[in-house]
Amino acid sequence: MSRDLVIKDLHISVQEKPIIKGLNLTVKQGEIHALMGPNGSGKSTLANGLMGHPLYDVDSGEVIFNGTDILELEPNERAKLGLFLAFQYPTAIPGVSLANFLRLAVSAVRTKETNGSGDDGLIPMREFRRELREKMKQLGIDDSFARRYLNDGFSGGEKKRAEILQLAMLEPQIAILDETDSGLDIDAIRVVGESVSQLIGPELGVLIITHYPRLLDYIRPQFVHILLDGTIVESGGWELAQMLEAEGYDPIREKHGVVEA
Amino acid sequence: MANSETNTIEELGINKEYEYGFHDDVKPTFKSRKGLDEEVINQMCDIKGEPDWMREYRLNAYRIFKQKPMTKWGGDLSQLDFDDIYYYVKASDRSERSWDDVPDDIKKTFDRLGIPEAERKFLAGVGAQYDSEVVYHNIVEELDKIGVVFLDTDTALKEHPDLVKKYFGTIIPSADNQFAALNSAVWSGGSFVYVPPGVKVEYPLQAYFRINSENMGQFERTLIIADEGSQVHYVEGCTAPTYSSESLHSAVVEIVCMKGSRVRYTTIQNWANNVYNLVTKRAFAYEDAQMEWVDGNLGSKLTMKYPSVYMMEPGARGDILSIAFASKGQHQDAGAKVYHCAPHTTSQITSKSISKDGGRSSYRGWVDVAKGAKGCKSHVVCDALILDKDSRSDTYPVIEIGENDTNIEHEARVSKIGEEQLFYLMSRGLSEEEASTMIINGFIEPLVKELPMEYAVEMNRLIQLQMEGSVG
Ligand SMILES: Nc1ncnc2c1ncn2[C@@H]1O[C@H](COP(=O)(O)OP(=O)(O)OP(=O)(O)O)[C@@H](O)[C@H]1O
Ligand SMILES: [Mg+2]
Numbered sequence: 001m002s003r004d005l006v007i008k009d010l011h012i013s014v015q016e017k018p019i020i021k022g023l024n025l026t027v028k029q030g031e032i033h034a035l036m037g038p039n040g041s042g043k044s045t046l047a048n049g050l051m052g053h054p055l056y057d058v059d060s061g062e063v064i065f066n067g068t069d070i071l072e073l074e075p076n077e078r079a080k081l082g083l084f085l086a087f088q089y090p091t092a093i094p095g096v097s098l099a100n101f102l103r104l105a106v107s108a109v110r111t112k113e114t115n116g117s118g119d120d121g122l123i124p125m126r127e128f129r130r131e132l133r134e135k136m137k138q139l140g141i142d143d144s145f146a147r148r149y150l151n152d153g154f155s156g157g158e159k160k161r162a163e164i165l166q167l168a169m170l171e172p173q174i175a176i177l178d179e180t181d182s183g184l185d186i187d188a189i190r191v192v193g194e195s196v197s198q199l200i201g202p203e204l205g206v207l208i209i210t211h212y213p214r215l216l217d218y219i220r221p222q223f224v225h226i227l228l229d230g231t232i233v234e235s236g237g238w239e240l241a242q243m244l245e246a247e248g249y250d251p252i253r254e255k256h257g258v259v260e261a
Numbered sequence: 262m263a264n265s266e267t268n269t270i271e272e273l274g275i276n277k278e279y280e281y282g283f284h285d286d287v288k289p290t291f292k293s294r295k296g297l298d299e300e301v302i303n304q305m306c307d308i309k310g311e312p313d314w315m316r317e318y319r320l321n322a323y324r325i326f327k328q329k330p331m332t333k334w335g336g337d338l339s340q341l342d343f344d345d346i347y348y349y350v351k352a353s354d355r356s357e358r359s360w361d362d363v364p365d366d367i368k369k370t371f372d373r374l375g376i377p378e379a380e381r382k383f384l385a386g387v388g389a390q391y392d393s394e395v396v397y398h399n400i401v402e403e404l405d406k407i408g409v410v411f412l413d414t415d416t417a418l419k420e421h422p423d424l425v426k427k428y429f430g431t432i433i434p435s436a437d438n439q440f441a442a443l444n445s446a447v448w449s450g451g452s453f454v455y456v457p458p459g460v461k462v463e464y465p466l467q468a469y470f471r472i473n474s475e476n477m478g479q480f481e482r483t484l485i486i487a488d489e490g491s492q493v494h495y496v497e498g499c500t501a502p503t504y505s506s507e508s509l510h511s512a513v514v515e516i517v518c519m520k521g522s523r524v525r526y527t528t529i530q531n532w533a534n535n536v537y538n539l540v541t542k543r544a545f546a547y548e549d550a551q552m553e554w555v556d557g558n559l560g561s562k563l564t565m566k567y568p569s570v571y572m573m574e575p576g577a578r579g580d581i582l583s584i585a586f587a588s589k590g591q592h593q594d595a596g597a598k599v600y601h602c603a604p605h606t607t608s609q610i611t612s613k614s615i616s617k618d619g620g621r622s623s624y625r626g627w628v629d630v631a632k633g634a635k636g637c638k639s640h641v642v643c644d645a646l647i648l649d650k651d652s653r654s655d656t657y658p659v660i661e662i663g664e665n666d667t668n669i670e671h672e673a674r675v676s677k678i679g680e681e682q683l684f685y686l687m688s689r690g691l692s693e694e695e696a697s698t699m700i701i702n703g704f705i706e707p708l709v710k711e712l713p714m715e716y717a718v719e720m721n722r723l724i725q726l727q728m729e730g731s732v733g
Contacts, residue, residue: 051688054680075687076696084688091685095703101686104699108690149703166689 003029003066003082003173005050005205010061012042012049018059019045021230029173030202034216034241035209037227038249043209044088046227047178051085052078065174079109084172086163088179088209092151098162099146102169103128109170135168138198140191156183164192168199176207181215193218213241229258282533284473284502287366289392293349295476299323302446305349309415309449314426322435322445329439335625336563336592341537346478346509348447350392356413363389363397386411388468392477393449404462410455411466414482417453424455428484432515432543440539444480444513451481451512456491456522465494465527465713470510472536473502478509485515487522487550494525496713500560503533507562510536516544518552520574525553529716531723532560534590542568549576555711556583558593559723567625569598572606572637579608582708584720587620587652588727596625596657601637601667610641613705616652617727624656628671632663643673646704648697698728 005027012020019042027033037043049056050063052075063070066081073081093101107122122128132146139161151159160180167175177196181189197219200206208219216238224240225232228249233256234240244252253259291308293301302323306316332338357363386400388411395413404411410421418425435445452468472479487493499510510532518524524544532538538561544552554568570579585593599608614622624643645654656673678700686696702709702721709717 051684053684074693075684076690076692079688079690087685091679091681093682093686093700093703095706096699101689101699104691104695105686105689108692108695149706170689 003205004064005083005174005207006062006064007050008062008064010046010049010063011059012045013057013059014045014055019230020049023061023227023231025207025225025232027174027205027207029205030200031205031223032200032219032221033205033207033223033225034221035207035225035227035232036211036241036244041227042230043227044178047085047088047176047209050078050176051075051083076108079170079172082109082173084167084170084175086160086167086175086177086180088182090151090154090159090163092149092154094149094152096150097147098150099129099132101150102132102166105166106169109172132169135165139165139168139195140188141165157185157188160184161188161192164195168195171203173203174205174207176209178209179211180208181210181212186214189214190218213245216241226252228252228256233258281500281531282503284475285366285369287352287364287391287473289350289352289474291349291351292347292474295347296344297323297346297348297447301348305447305449308349308351311418312422315418318430318435319446319448322442323447325436326439326442326446329442332439332565335565335594338537338563340507341509345506346476347474348478348480349449350474350477351394352391352473353394353396356395356416357397358399360397360399367391367396386466388413388452388466390450390468390470390479390481392472392474392479395450395452400466407460408455408457409460409462410453412453414451414453414484415449417484421453421455424486425453425484428486428515428517430515432517432545433513433541438541440511441513441541444482444511444541447478448480448482448513450479451483451514452485452495452497453483454485454487454493454495456487456493458488459490460488461492462494465496468495468497470497470499472500472508472510472532475502476506476508478511480510481512483512483514485524485526486517487519487524489519490521491519492523494527494713496527496529496716498529498531498719499538500531500533503535507535507537508533510538510540510561512540512542514540514542516542516552518544518546518550518577520548521550523551523553525555526568527555527557527712527716529557529712529719529723530560530564534560534562534588536561538562538564538566540564540566542566543571544569544579545571545573546577546579548574550574551578551580553580554582554597555708556581556595557708557712557720558583558585558595559727560591561593562590563592563594565594567596567598567627569600569627570608571600571602572608574603575605577603577606579606581609582611582711583613584705584708585612585614585622586724586727587614587616587622589618589620591620593620593622594625595622596627598627599629599639601628601630601634601639603631604633604635604637606634606637608637608639610639610643611708612641612643613646613708614644614654615646615648615701615704616654617648619649619651621653621655623654624658624673626656626658627661628659628669629661630664630667630669634664635666637664638668639670641669641671643671644704645673645675646701647675647677694728698725701728
């Protein structure tokens with residue numbers, strides 16, 4: 001079955017204000033797409049809307065994932081279908097340890113065949129611990145983070161790494177990374193970039209939202225899209241990202257007659 | 262959960278109803294008639310074979326009780342009918358030291374509640390009270406040998422009359438409040454603990470309180486004396502069947518923490534939702550002594566309970582941690598009181614409450630610093646979590662300061678379960694119910710991690726039961 005994410009003429013508004021205005025995009029399993037666009041153009045709105053955030057209202061359009069229209073589904077059902085969002089601003093959950101949370105999450109989203117869960121529906125503790133420790137090591141996350149409260153008091157960079165750790169543990173088919181590189185130091189960008197590119201394969205498609213080409217040096221996208229005022233105005237290859245880096249958004253704004261907000 | 266990562270909420274059992282709501286058909290060996298007068302009290306004294314001073318004490322307290330007007334503050338007590346209560350129900354003739362000797366039908370109840378099993382696992386001693394009388398009491402031999410006393414209070418009155426007489430009612434006098442007066446008049450059962458100087462009791466002593474009869478009043482009386490430099494942790498749990506009419510639980514707990522001692526008193530109250538739970542708990546802490554109350558209130562119709570610590574001498578410390586969970590039809594009026602009667606004393610109050618499905622929780626606190634009590638510190642934190650718009654949370658803090666040289670901080674926060682938090686967890690595959698349960702367990706985690714492991718597990722499980730079916 002195709003695990004592609006197909007977005008058709010999508011309109012999303014926030015507090016009655018239209019933000020995404022007729023967006024079309026298809027991300028296939030195994031493909032890497034980059035989505036770029038100026039601040040406030042609607043990138044995070046798209047990401048949140050796709051994941052089912054209650055504050056983001058989908059006014060019209062279709063989002064087909066895994067063969068079903070997911071717009072009526074709860075966020076957890078979308079996650080179970082294999083959709084993942086690494087947040088631009090991850091939320092802290094005080095009192096809940098990263099490990100306890102992740103064990104429940106992994107047990108919830110991985111399919112029965114792959115999580116080997118016991119009668120309690122949970123992935124066995126030892127197996128989980130081993131896997132968690134291994135993946136934390138890969139991402140350069142200290143062991144002590146397993147016991148720390150989820151995102152609570154994490155530095156900006158630590159939060160972003162924890163998001164990628166969750167991506168690695170949850171094994172989705174389509175992942176959206178919303179500015180995972182912002183707030184990371186140069187070494188951390190490399191670690192995250194390399195980890196994500198290791199995860200990428202025929203099983204995983206990604207939509208990377210970013211402002212900087214640095215992350216894309218590690219995860220080279222096949223497709224680059226430019227979002228301007230709620231719609232994708234240009235799609236192309238790597239050269240589009242390079243052009244942006246050199247010239248900024250002005251030429252594109254001009255071309256599409258969009259005034260700066 | 263800090264105690265063990267292995268116990269996530271998912272692993273713990275699932276049961277939708279109030280699971281302790283069953284009742285067993287145990288024929289009492291004696292049951293007083295409904296209502297209270299001097300004759301009923303005299304009857305109790307006769308059956309118990311009490312000394313004259315206690316009879317006088319009770320009768321005096323009864324006269325005080327009769328004069329006191331109905332308590333008007335706190336919760337709604339207008340439905341509480343003192344004439345419709347059985348004040349003394351004796352289910353068994355003796356308090357047994359061997360589990361095998363406990364009458365079978367009563368044993369069955371406690372087996373269902375998992376009490377003897379708990380004892381084998383992790384406790385230094387166990388007491389079990391069924392309606393008015395303690396039916397089982399045991400302490401490990403080693404502690405018995407070095408002079409630790411852990412008895413039901415009736416037996417203690419017989420075996421250690423001087424010790425009981427010396428302290429009984431000195432921390433909480435009969436006239437303290439309406440319910441202390443009532444308890445002093447009709448008290449029965451409860452635990453008596455004495456820890457000799459320098460003795461540190463490593464494992465908790467546990468008492469289990471069960472109301473089985475309908476319209477029952479349970480009035481246990483607990484007295485703990487921690488002698489100089491000693492240490493003890495006492496834990497109590499409470500349940501009752503769900504009847505159509507109300508029961509009353511009105512305990513008095515008095516604690517003496519002598520110089521350098523350390524006492525921790527932990528309660529997990531999970532009464533059925535038609536029990537009035539009106540309890541007076543107070544400790545006196547002397548030089549460098551430390552008293553900690555850890556108080557979890559999940560059940561009952563109305564709870565009014567404000568554990569207090571009087572810091573009597575320099576260096577004394579009082580810590581009070583409380584969690585209240587108020588669900589449909591419940592009012593948890595809980596809080597804490599600290600009295601800094603001596604210089605250089607320290608207190609910390611941490612209160613966490615959760616209100617849902619129209620439940621109401623209130624924090625009622627009192628911080629008092631006496632004139633001349635220089636260099637005292639008090640820190641109060643109240644966090645309230647409200648799960649829906651029908652539910653309610655209030656705080657009623659009072660701070661009385663008679664001394665300038667003090668440092669008092671009070672923080673209060675009211676929060677709703679954040680939409681962002683719910684969305685974050687749900688985007689990782691958790692259902693709404695799992696997500697909110699996880700957020701709530703996280704909210705109370707700072708307190709739960711102070712509980713003995715088994716109680717921490719129990720606490721999280723009870724929260725999960727409260728949450729089940731409540732979302733969506
Ligand atoms: N939760 C929200 N509440 C109010 N307004 C919002 C919310 N989310 C987005 N918006 C508004 O929608 C518009 C698009 O915001 P969005 O976060 O999607 O931009 P973005 O492209 O991700 O920008 P950036 O590059 O700065 O992250 C902005 O005007 C923003 O203020
Ligand atoms: Mg954004």
